[in-house]
Amino acid sequence: MSVQSPISSVNDFVVRFANVNGSGSASANELFARSILRHGVPVSPRNIFPSNIQGLPTWYEVRVTEAGHLGARGGVDLMVAMNPQTWDKDVASIEPGGYLFYDSTKPMPTSKFRSDITVIGVPLTAITNSTYTDPRQRQLFKNIIYLGALCALLDLDPKLVEQLIGEQYKGKEKLLSSNVHALHLGRDWALQNLKCPIGLQVKKSDKVGERIFIEGNSAAALGAVYGGATVCAWYPITPSSSVAEAFTSHCKKLRHDPATGKAKYAIVQGEDELASIGIVIGASWNGARAFTATSGPGISLMTEFIGLSYFAEIPAVIMNIQRAGPSTGMPTRTQQCDIIACAYASHGDTKHVLLFPEDPAEAFEFAAQSFDLAERLQTMIFLMLDLDIGMNHRLCRPLKWDDARQYDRGKVMTAEMLDEPGRDFGRYLDVDGDGIPYRTYPGTHPTKGSFFTRGTSRDRYARYSEEGAIYADNMQRLVRKFETAQDMVPRPLQANAAKPTKYGVIYFGSTSPAMDEAIGLLESRGHQLDRMRIRAFPFHSSVASFIADHDFVYVVEQNRDGQLRQLIVNENDIDPVRLVPILHYDGTPITARFIANAIGDHQDHLKVTPLRKAVS
Amino acid sequence: MTYIAKPKFQHPGLPKNDLGYTHRDYEGKVSTLCAGCGHDSITASIIEACYELSIEPHRVAKISGIGCSSKTPDYFLGNSHGFNSVHGRMPSVLTGANLANRDLIYLGVSGDGDSASIGFGQFAHSIRRAVNMTYIVENNGVYGLTKGQFSATADRGSKSKKGVMNTDNAIDLVAIALQLGASFVARSFSGDKSQLVPLIAAAIRHRGAAFIDVISPCIAFNNHAGSTKSFDYVREHNDAVNRLDVLTGRDPITVEYAPGTVQVVEQHDGTRLALRKIDADYDANDRLAAMTFLQKHAAKGQVVTGLLYVDPDAEDLHAHLDTVETPLNTLEAKDLCPGSAALEKINASLR
């Protein structure tokens, strides 16, 4: 028997569902997460799924967190083990004192269980088979039945769950009532046969507030709608496809001309990424706001065009939802591994603007802003999400829009401007000294302002020229433009530790919630760290000062080679020794535990080892 | 300097078209191609067609890939915007440009290396998407700019300048365009201006994907005995299916009456295509027949030129996407942004 006492916790635990891909469990599992939200208790769910359509294991994890920690925690308190294939691994992942929920229709040998956990058997197949005859119904309702049983075990209010089911099946009365019926089948069985509730419990709270629950990809797509994107060209690739799919559905609702019913947007599924980015570049050249969404392999294909966008100075937006590379890598696992590939994409001397949103709310804001930046700077903007933000629902502040906001269309000369006396139009003239030239849209003026766009070197009047001095002049102006960008992109956010400290930490993007939590864990171990969240490349000058102000700075990222660290070192001429890499790259989202352990161990180590000379 | 501008002087007595433009208004920079290159003759035909149609030069967007052929947009319509994109990817850039502003005229210029090799996919997909454009391939069977390698349109058995025999089968872009649903398909010869000019004019008037394959000998690398894209070879093997004049809704621009029946094809913009048939039963509205006709003559080693197929009821990509009539690039925040009230509703649905 167990010597370990069962875990007892209210509103702070992790439930993981182990299912088989294609079993229809996703909506039941999501319903579970949403139900807890309706109790006013924050949740942080994560999909862990294979790059396969049917038959392979899939997990859905719900972190119930009254404290509002939105990063992954690591470990499982309650495992809902519905997949025999992964049984051993699933059972092994339960925290000591945790719970195992399984389908007890067929008896299992005791060797299949652990002695330090509580085992909860519900004869799901038996209950389902005695109620339904249709195989598909049996499959789908089994998921709702286990949801019902969990309601009883965790003490969820069935009314709130029913309300959600009601919203989901609004207008489809038959489906609604059959789902509610299945929910009660599971709940009643558990109440009659098991000791409910278990040590893990959900109690109503008020910690969710105004926050919304949305996937990063959907939020970014909505940002594109609000930001005025009218052309979207894309090619399917996980985890980015849902950006284009969401853009399509948002546009269908929000972007039809009420008088004619016609579309104020054009969406093309390209034949590949080469075509997608080509369409984006063609549309942007012609004055529309255009974007594509892709992931690593797509970026690889697009690089020739990305170079053209940089050199010919054509605005464009790429939303890169990063996944684990290189090559096909782990297509359904998360990483932040395209930093270098995007920052310097294409041949020759190129540099691109990258934006790193931390959550869906920022994905929305940055997506909208990326079109202003692209047009203002006449260059490619990369919105760098990753699977962890892109394909998971996250709680975040409500999306906001200022109705007074106008789009920044950048330096575009109109026919009237071209006609101004004394006005000289040269496509690549640096009139304002900020490196950004003026452009004209095709068709603007019968005799003035037309120019030839090309990837080949040209002079300030866009006339083909391969003279060295002219080429160098142009390349220098592009550097100036990139410097201008530094003050236009979102600035890094800084927060100081409670007590003065010599150490800092830099992080970015989806690492944010885990970092917020890790800071607390580190403080409890006595480690104080100032922190800086980088939100864009080119780096603002405060990045270099932050590093200069500390003995050394940890750089936390989700890739093997410390790509952001490399970029900081490279761009700011910083001694690499001053930046300590903290790297997590197994494809799972980084956790607070991981960060706190990695930094904590390093800090502890410092106390016994004298600082190296170089670290000064 | 690495460009040559044309002198600005214009003779006051130059003839003018309906809009008051002279030929010079349709010209561009001085060509830097080899003297005698077929591509320059195509440039001249484009200039002529645009002049005759009285197009406002600045309402044309001319887009190309990379290659000698793709350089040519710099040599015509100097007052319109040009875009020399990347090798083989003109079609996607043109598609995007067209989506952004449906009101301009889109002229895509490409080479056989550009379109039949690296850009074969983009060529095919822009055609099947029915992008409203005139897509001209200046087809010389070689890579001119990279100095004489065989392209994918080089006929099997033809010889390179160095005497190497091409053992690969050729891609016939016209056959492919027909198969992919292009609604205007023609082939011509750079040396046959009287055929090419009205073909280009008709293609510009056509709403939908118009494709013209123009055999354009490369005098530097593919104009020798053994080439099937040389001037002499094409002259000897050319079989024209029809002669074509474009009649606008108003005055006909040129009408040459030649022997044989005349078939008038009405287009949706009111333009009528007058097909002067050489082959009495050639029906340019029958896609299937066109495909068969092409293959039959190809088997005999004949290059069929003329308008092979036209669909008078063609639709374009904008019709398929059901986009608003207003060019997308002119829509502003007030047209595009759903505003904070809509966002509040969205927020509420996400709780």
Ligand SMILES: Cc1ncc(C[n+]2csc(CCOP(=O)(O)OP(=O)(O)O)c2C)c(N)n1
């Ligand atoms: C990605 C890429 N690969 C190769 C080249 C080199 N290149 C330039 S033009 C050209 C072929 C041009 O041939 P074609 O399109 O037939 O035009 P032509 O010069 O014969 O008119 C090639 C291979 C390039 N510019 N880009």
Ligand code: SF4
């Ligand atoms: S190399 Fe051939 S294709 Fe190129 S300009 Fe000379 S003749 Fe024309």
